[in-house]
Amino acid sequence: MALSTENIHFIETYLKKSGVVFMDIRLEMVDHVASEIETRVNDGDCRDFYFIFKDYMVENKRHLLKRSDGYYKIADKSNLKALFKKATSVFGIVSLLGLGFLLLTVRSYLEPDVTHTILKYAPMIILILFGCIYFVFTKIKKERFSLLERIGFYFAILFHIVNMVYSSYNSSQSLESSPGLAIMFFTTVILWIFLLIVINTFQLRSFYFSKYKHAL
Amino acid sequence: MANSNLYKGSLTTIILKLLSEHDKMYGYEITQKVKALTKGELKITEGALYPSLHKLEAEGLLDVEVAKVDNRLRKYYKLTEKGTTETVHKLSELEQYIATLQSLINPKLSY
Numbered sequence: 001m002a003l004s005t006e007n008i009h010f011i012e013t014y015l016k017k018s019g020v021v022f023m024d025i026r027l028e029m030v031d032h033v034a035s036e037i038e039t040r041v042n043d044g045d046c047r048d049f050y051f052i053f054k055d056y057m058v059e060n061k062r063h064l065l066k067r068s069d070g071y072y073k074i075a076d077k078s079n080l081k082a083l084f085k086k087a088t089s090v091f092g093i094v095s096l097l098g099l100g101f102l103l104l105t106v107r108s109y110l111e112p113d114v115t116h117t118i119l120k121y122a123p124m125i126i127l128i129l130f131g132c133i134y135f136v137f138t139k140i141k142k143e144r145f146s147l148l149e150r151i152g153f154y155f156a157i158l159f160h161i162v163n164m165v166y167s168s169y170n171s172s173q174s175l176e177s178s179p180g181l182a183i184m185f186f187t188t189v190i191l192w193i194f195l196l197i198v199i200n201t202f203q204l205r206s207f208y209f210s211k212y213k214h215a216l
Numbered sequence: 217m218a219n220s221n222l223y224k225g226s227l228t229t230i231i232l233k234l235l236s237e238h239d240k241m242y243g244y245e246i247t248q249k250v251k252a253l254t255k256g257e258l259k260i261t262e263g264a265l266y267p268s269l270h271k272l273e274a275e276g277l278l279d280v281e282v283a284k285v286d287n288r289l290r291k292y293y294k295l296t297e298k299g300t301t302e303t304v305h306k307l308s309e310l311e312q313y314i315a316t317l318q319s320l321i322n323p324k325l326s327y
Contacts, residue, residue: 078274
């Protein structure tokens with residue numbers, strides 16, 4: 001006997017309210033709980049769905065919710081691995097060199113004070129870009145997906161590094177001369193990592209779109 | 217049930233072995249299969265199974281497929297090419313481990 005749509009919806013709502021916010025994780029838990037309840041019914045448990053569900057949760061809720069917490073570590077590691085793979089690919093190396101060349105060309109054409117002004121506001125500009133990418137593209141039709149949302153972890157790390165380095169740079173620089181090569185190199189690397197994260201975000205979106213098309 | 221800690225290190229190998237014998241499997245099916253094969257001796261909890269599946273997926277050893285079954289969505293796992301190779305390697309490692317343990321615990325029966 002298969003559970004009704006209402007029963008499935010009840011399990012899903014219960015898990016969502018219990019903190020299982022990621023759709024890719026929750027749908028698997030819903031199926032697990034539903035399958036176990038169906039097995040119990042098929043084995044002769046004649047009670048109403050809610051009583052069987054309640055008993056199952058009393059026995060297994062701790063195990064179910066434990067896996068939800070442990071997934072962050074796996075998701076972060078998986079995202080880092082994907083970024084590293086991109087960084088060491090031909091595209092990664094060519095884009096790093098291209099960005100470096102582009103920034104050095106821009107620096108040679110702009111007046112020193114203009115370049116300094118750009119660098120002064122760099123943390124704010126980068127924060128706005130992060131915010132746009134994170135809040136607009138890490139959700140698909142209001143649903144949250146684990147790998148996609150955990151990309152925010154790397155945005156946060158990157159933002160703190162940017163903030164720290166540019167703040168200390170801006171407070172110690174003279175506005176008369178062009179920015180040194182060290183800060184230009186740092187800017188190139190930051191923009192490059194940002195580019196890799198953005199590409200990864202869009203690839204994950206397309207992965208979730210194709211794999212979870214039935215749920216969206 | 218026996219001390220489940222003894223099985224912990226072999227969980228991924230057990231999952232890979234089961235998947236190598238089936239085209240694709242979903243989480244609950246794996247727990248039931250293990251329970252049936254071990255006559256209830258080993259029960260894999262949700263808290264242990266799913267993080268292992270996700271880890272294997274993240275390592276590129278498993279691929280996922282989501283399908284609609286009985287009013288709900290079901291996530292199936294299947295071995296990738298890399299996963300098939302890794303299964304052979306992990307099984308060989310486990311066999312070696314069992315043989316070593318055997319020679320320590322019961323030297324007369326060791327092979």
